Amino acid sequence: MTVSNIFKCGLGTVALSAAMAITANAAAPEPIQYEAVVHSTVEEAWRSWTTEEGLESFFAREVIIEPRVMGEFSIHFFPDNAPGTRGAEGMRILAFEPGDRLAFTWNAPPHLPHARAQMATVEIKFDELANGETLLTLTHGLFGRHQEWALARAYFDPAWQIILARWQYASENGPIDWDYPPEGLLYSAPSREELEARLAN
Numbered sequence: 001m002t003v004s005n006i007f008k009c010g011l012g013t014v015a016l017s018a019a020m021a022i023t024a025n026a027a028a029p030e031p032i033q034y035e036a037v038v039h040s041t042v043e044e045a046w047r048s049w050t051t052e053e054g055l056e057s058f059f060a061r062e063v064i065i066e067p068r069v070m071g072e073f074s075i076h077f078f079p080d081n082a083p084g085t086r087g088a089e090g091m092r093i094l095a096f097e098p099g100d101r102l103a104f105t106w107n108a109p110p111h112l113p114h115a116r117a118q119m120a121t122v123e124i125k126f127d128e129l130a131n132g133e134t135l136l137t138l139t140h141g142l143f144g145r146h147q148e149w150a151l152a153r154a155y156f157d158p159a160w161q162i163i164l165a166r167w168q169y170a171s172e173n174g175p176i177d178w179d180y181p182p183e184g185l186l187y188s189a190p191s192r193e194e195l196e197a198r199l200a201n
Contacts, residue, residue, distance in 0.1 A: 029153040031141030036164040037133050038171040042099050042126050045134040048167065049102055049124055057175035058166040060087060069096050073104040085110060094121060101125050106140065108152040111192045115148040138164065151195040162187045 038045055048054035055063040055075070062079035066072045070092055077087035088106060095103035103123040108115035121142045127135040140156055143149040166185050170176055176185065190198070 026145040026147070028145045029143045029150050031139050031143070032153060032157050032160055033137065033139045034160055034164055036136050036138070036168055037129070038136070038168055039133050040171050041132065042128045042134050045126055045136060045171075046099050046102075048171070050096070050098075058170035059163060061178045062086075066093070067096060069093055071096075095123070099126060108148070109155060109189065112148045112152050112155070114146050115144070115152045118144060120152070136164070136167075150199060151192065154195050154198055155190060159187050159189075 040048075048057065050065065050067050052063050052065055055065060060075045060077045060079075062076035064072050064074040064076075073088075073091040073093050074086075075088040075091070079086055083089065091105045091107070093102070093104050095101050101123065103121060105119040106122045107119060110116060119142070120140060123139045123141075125137040125139075127137070129135055138160060140160060143153060162185060166176060169182060169185060176182065
């Protein structure tokens, strides 16, 4: 926003933009946080989230990952679609601490254009349990105060539950067959209208 959008030169009066007016007294949505446990070592769990082979076993049919800070982290849920509509395209890795922590940027779906033009973050933490299992803690946050962020949170809350269920399934049964995925492990993406109706109830 330029200075001219905020102040009327020489008059000393403040002019809020439409976007600022929408968010003036709004609170940002709370982060999404979920935990999941798999019967595998931390090293195995880490590889499943930081290699293309691992991510394509449960996250999406097509993945691009450059395993380093600021490396690419793209999840193509719809790889045959036109660029810009394939999913989480061009995301970036923010933290890459092997066996401990992975963080990356994450955007909203195309029908939430304000939120999509910004970036939220997802952090994955790995903890070894006493019985040889691995506890994963996922936190999706850094939401803004614009009204679309509440819609974005409503969109991703059930989506992450399904992603983690897929991760657990793949850990136990092997990679998901994307041509014949298991029942209950597909996410039916809601429209903007469906999200608005969900929040209104």
